[in-house]
Amino acid sequence: MRRSRIGLSLYAVAYLAFLYVPVLFLPLFSFNNSVFIAFPLNGFTTQWYGQMLADSAMLHALRNSLEVGAITAAVSTLLGLLAAKALTRYRVPGGGAVLAFTSLPLFIPDIVLGISLLILLNLAGVPLSLVTVIAGHCLICIPFAITVLMSRLDGFDKSLEEASLDLGENGWMTFWRVTFPLALPGIISSLLLTFIVSFDEFLIAYFLAGSEATLPIYIWGQLRFPYKLPAVLALGALILVASAILVVIAEWVRNHGIKDGKRAVVGA
Amino acid sequence: MSEDFLRIAHVSKRFGGVTAVDDADLAIARGEFFSLLGPSGCGKTTLLRMIAGFEYPSAGDIFVEGARITDLPPNQRPSNMVFQSYAIFPHLNVFDNIAYGLRKAKLKRAELRKRVEDALAMIKLDGFGARRADQLSGGQRQRVALARALVQRPKVLLLDEPLGALDKRLREAMQIELRQLQKSVGITFVFVTHDQEEALALSDRVAVMSGGRILQIASPRELYEAPNCREVADFIGEINFFDGVVRARDGERATLDAGAAGTMTVAAPDAAGTKLLLALRPEKISLSAAGGRVAGTVAAAAYLGERSHYNIRIAGRDAPVSVAAQNTAAQAGHKVGEAVHLDWSDDAVLILRS
Numbered sequence: 259m260r261r262s263r264i265g266l267s268l269y270a271v272a273y274l275a276f277l278y279v280p281v282l283f284l285p286l287f288s289f290n291n292s293v294f295i296a297f298p299l300n301g302f303t304t305q306w307y308g309q310m311l312a313d314s315a316m317l318h319a320l321r322n323s324l325e326v327g328a329i330t331a332a333v334s335t336l337l338g339l340l341a342a343k344a345l346t347r348y349r350v351p352g353g354g355a356v357l358a359f360t361s362l363p364l365f366i367p368d369i370v371l372g373i374s375l376l377i378l379l380n381l382a383g384v385p386l387s388l389v390t391v392i393a394g395h396c397l398i399c400i401p402f403a404i405t406v407l408m409s410r411l412d413g414f415d416k417s418l419e420e421a422s423l424d425l426g427e428n429g430w431m432t433f434w435r436v437t438f439p440l441a442l443p444g445i446i447s448s449l450l451l452t453f454i455v456s457f458d459e460f461l462i463a464y465f466l467a468g469s470e471a472t473l474p475i476y477i478w479g480q481l482r483f484p485y486k487l488p489a490v491l492a493l494g495a496l497i498l499v500a501s502a503i504l505v506v507i508a509e510w511v512r513n514h515g516i517k518d519g520k521r522a523v524v525g526a
Numbered sequence: 527m528s529e530d531f532l533r534i535a536h537v538s539k540r541f542g543g544v545t546a547v548d549d550a551d552l553a554i555a556r557g558e559f560f561s562l563l564g565p566s567g568c569g570k571t572t573l574l575r576m577i578a579g580f581e582y583p584s585a586g587d588i589f590v591e592g593a594r595i596t597d598l599p600p601n602q603r604p605s606n607m608v609f610q611s612y613a614i615f616p617h618l619n620v621f622d623n624i625a626y627g628l629r630k631a632k633l634k635r636a637e638l639r640k641r642v643e644d645a646l647a648m649i650k651l652d653g654f655g656a657r658r659a660d661q662l663s664g665g666q667r668q669r670v671a672l673a674r675a676l677v678q679r680p681k682v683l684l685l686d687e688p689l690g691a692l693d694k695r696l697r698e699a700m701q702i703e704l705r706q707l708q709k710s711v712g713i714t715f716v717f718v719t720h721d722q723e724e725a726l727a728l729s730d731r732v733a734v735m736s737g738g739r740i741l742q743i744a745s746p747r748e749l750y751e752a753p754n755c756r757e758v759a760d761f762i763g764e765i766n767f768f769d770g771v772v773r774a775r776d777g778e779r780a781t782l783d784a785g786a787a788g789t790m791t792v793a794a795p796d797a798a799g800t801k802l803l804l805a806l807r808p809e810k811i812s813l814s815a816a817g818g819r820v821a822g823t824v825a826a827a828a829y830l831g832e833r834s835h836y837n838i839r840i841a842g843r844d845a846p847v848s849v850a851a852q853n854t855a856a857q858a859g860h861k862v863g864e865a866v867h868l869d870w871s872d873d874a875v876l877i878l879r880s
Contacts (some may be wrong), residue, residue, distance in 0.1 A: 414616070420580055421613035423600040425627030425678060435626075441615045 285495040293485050306488040313489055319476035320493065323457055326472055328389055330395040330451035337396070339441070340401025340447060345404075346411040347419070353389070361401045371397070372465035386468030394462040399452035406451060408443025411437075446511050450504060530592065531556040532577070532682055537586030539572050540797045546572040546766060548738040550586070554716065554731075559708050561717045563725040564735035565761070571610075571686055573735075578607045578684050581702060590681060590832050605682040606675035608787060610690060612667045614659040614674075618648070621655035624674045645673040648707070665696050672704075676711060685717045689724065700726055715812065722762050734758050750807075756878055759805050765876075766811075766847050768804040787844035788819050790872045803878040808835070808850035810874035813860060818869030822847065824860050834859045 291303040303371050310316060341360065345353050350388050361438060363371060384390060418440070422432040430480075438445075460474040473493075480486045530656050532554040539547040547569040554560045560604055572742050575581040577588060577602035590604050593718035593880050606627075625640045633641070649669035654662075662670065668688055675683055689697045689704075701744045708715050719725050725732045726746040734757075742754045753759035756767070770782040774793070780794040784804055795857045796802065812818070813836065822840035832855055837846035846870065851859065 264678045396555055412667045415613060417609045417611050417613040418615060420578075420600070421607070421609060421615070421674075422626070423580075424578060424607045425674070427627075431630075436615060438530075454785050495788075 273497070281498065282405050284491055284498055288488065288491040288495040290488075293488060295487065295491075298406075306492040310489040310492045313486075315471075316473075316476060316480075316489065316493065319471045319473045322388055322470055325452045326391050326395060327457040328462075330399055330456040331449045333392070333398035334396045334403045334408075334452045335445060335448045338400050338407050338452075340409035341400070341404050341446065342411050345414060346408055350430035353422050356399045357404070358403055363398050368398070368459070368461040372462045374463045377464065388464040388467065388472075391463050391466070391470075391472065394466045395456040395459060398459070398462065398473055399455050402451050402455060403448045406448045407441065407444050410441050414440050443511055447508060448507050454501070531558075531590070532591040532716070533587065533592075534573070535587045537573070537583045537588065539569070539576060539581060540601070542583045545738050547576070547583075547744065550740050552733060554714060557712050557714055559572040559705070559715045559717065559728055559730045561725040561729040561732045561737060563719055563722060563732050563761075564871060566720055568735040568736040569722075571858060574607075574684050574686055574716060574718045576684070577678070578605055579603050592780050604680060605684055606678045606680040607684040607686065608671045608675050608688045610669075610686045610688070611657055612671040612688075612691075614667050614670055616659045618659070619655065620651070620657045620670055623659070623670055624677055626674060627678045641677055648676070649673045664692050665700060665815070668692065668700065672707070676713070680713060681725040682716060683715045685715060687718055687720070687773070690719070690721075697724075704728065724769070724822075726762070734761060747765070751876075753876065753878070755807075756783075756803060756805075757878065759878060764808050764848055764850075766806045766808065766845075770802045770804045772798050772800045772802065774798060786820070786840050790875055792872055792875055792877060794877055805878055806870060806874060807876075808848040809833075811847065811849045811868050811870045813849055813866045813868060814840070815849055815860075815864075815866060818867030820868045821864055822868060824862050824864045824866060827862055829853075831861070836860060838866060840868070845851060 284294075286299075288306055289302055289304065290299050291305075292299075329459055343358075345357060350356060372394070375390075375397075379386065380388055396518040404522055416490070418436055422436045423429070427435060458474055459472075460478065463472045464475055464478075477490050477493075480490055530553050534550050534554075537547060537550045538545065549658050550573055552582060562573060564570050572581060575611060576583050579598060580597075583596060587594055589595065595603055613755075615626065618626070623643055624645050625638055628638050628641060635771050642655070643652070645814045649672060651669060651673075654666070654670075659667065668691075668796075670818075671688070687701050692700060694703050701724060702715060708814075717725070717728060726749070731743060731745055732749055734741045734749065736757055742749060742758045749758060749762050753762060757818060759765050759767075768784045768787045770784040770790075771789075772780045773783050773789070774781045775798060778793050778795075779791050780796060780798075782794075782802065782804070783789055787806075794802070820840050822838040824836055825839040825846050826837040828835040832853060836851065836859075837847045838849055844856070849868065853859065869880075
């Protein structure tokens with residue numbers, strides 16, 4: 259009994275270490291005073307952060323990624339919300355098939371999706387740019403948005419929306435006064451999730467970006483030049499900190515956000 | 527005019543191949559407490575949702591004060607609804623829940639506050655305005671839902687099993703409150719329930735529904751004392767059925783042969799030889815050790831406090847006869863296995879033509 263508990267604890271610690279120790283190498287080596295990523299550490303420096311800030315190509319790629327991620331998140335969450343509302347609230351003919359088809363991009367390998375989109379855009383004569391990357395990213399992000407938002411919309415009593423209509427509001431105001439505030443935690447989750455999926459997506463961006471580069475593409479290109487690697491680590495460390503802050507915010511919204519409408523229908 | 531305050535004219539609703547409501551045709555008077563009663567799936571909630579505007583009739587029309595409302599969306603109808611789940615907005619407090627529909631009406635701030643506070647006083651929840659929905663008990667949520675609908679000053683209040691989620695004691699208290707409230711505000715109530723006792727206790731009139739059809743519309747007393755068919759008689763309270771045949775006529779009255787239940791003379795216009803379905807409520811039958819129409823033995827006895835319930839087995843009949851006796855004396859009632867006699871008045875016999 260006791261032995262197996264110790265075994266499980268060791269397993270849990272090893273598991274967490276395997277997950278997070280590699281990630282911690284990023285900030286560690288970003289402050290290491292050496293071009294080589296190896297132990298022992300040489301000494302503390304912030305020069306790589308300076309180098310990163312001076313690298314205009316890298317900052318340009320970061321900007322591109324932030325732009326693509328933000329627009330993708332907004333577009334796919336908006337479209338996902340409309341689809342989720344339709345699928346959970348109305349009798350959609352062939353609703354199951356619609357859901358299956360919109361989820362399909364999740365199961366198609368990104369490399370296949372990237373090549374097919376490239377062929378399609380070439381045939382249609384559409385020039386490659388960040389816009390085409392956004393279109394490709396929306397394709398893979400919308401299923402995530404629909405899944406997150408459907409579970410949120412299914413999670414509250416649909417008679418809440420009927421009550422709003424019954425009390426004199428029209429469909430649009432009902433959406434703003436009832437559906438939107440209740441779905442807000444789901445909308446925020448969806449925005450964060452789709453942003454992250456887009457931000458670190460490589461394959462589709464690689465095929466569709468044309469002469470522009472998103473951050474993953476830029477970093478991939480830099481791996482050939484060892485002396486540039488520490489600056490990439492510095493950027494990675496900053497992104498890590500930003501993600502940690504985002505996750506904390508997301509969790510806070512989830513816990514302190516609007517309480518479920520479904521809970522305690524009968525609470526005596 | 528007042529007879530046709532709310533008129534449901536030959537309304538049907540089909541979902542695919544299923545007919546949920548089949549040719550419902552009824553008129554509800556101004557200020558009436560009207561119940562739709564039936565087992566789950568009988569179409570009562572669908573009919574209520576058509577009055578509210580959440581479902582569109584496949585056929586027929588709905589009128590309020592002579593004006594056709596069939597095509598109006600829910601937000602333009604002169605009705606408000608109390609939902610089965612209460613549908614209290616979880617992101618708003620009690621005050622804002624009740625004020626929800628009033629904000630639309632663009633009232634002055636003071637006027638709005640007064641109307642909400644009056645509504646809170648009406649449901650005896652003064653000072654609860656700042657509470658959140660999840661800080662309320664079931665009965666309080668039910669009252670907030672009621673206030674939120676009534677503050678709109680609807681012509682018709684629709685209630686979808688509003689007491690179904692409450693425990694028995696609270697439900698009985700709320701029944702009395704609801705009835706008093708309805709009398710004081712004078713608004714027409716359309717009340718959906720599957721609980722026949724609740725329907726009888728609250729309503730001016732009740733429509734009994736089954737399989738999408740309305741079987742009978744009548745006052746509670748009439749439904750109980752003069753059901754128009756076997757289904758209604760069976761659904762409202764408990765009842766014993768007998769088959770009978772008309773043997774002889776004497777003017778208005780016919781003498782019936784009811785097999786094991788003996789012969790009886792009732793007011794019936796049917797000719798000799800006609801087969802009839804007879805019904806007898808358990809409390810209309812008296813039991814005695816001495817003598818009566820039919821002899822039997824006690825097969826089961828249950829003591830229920832103010833009354834006792836017996837199943838009496840009689841010769842020539844498979845199903846036992848159900849009898850209810852008031853426990854007017856403190857001494858013990860009849861015991862299982864005891865020989866008893868059943869008696870009843872001929873006038874207590876209901877004649878159902880089916």
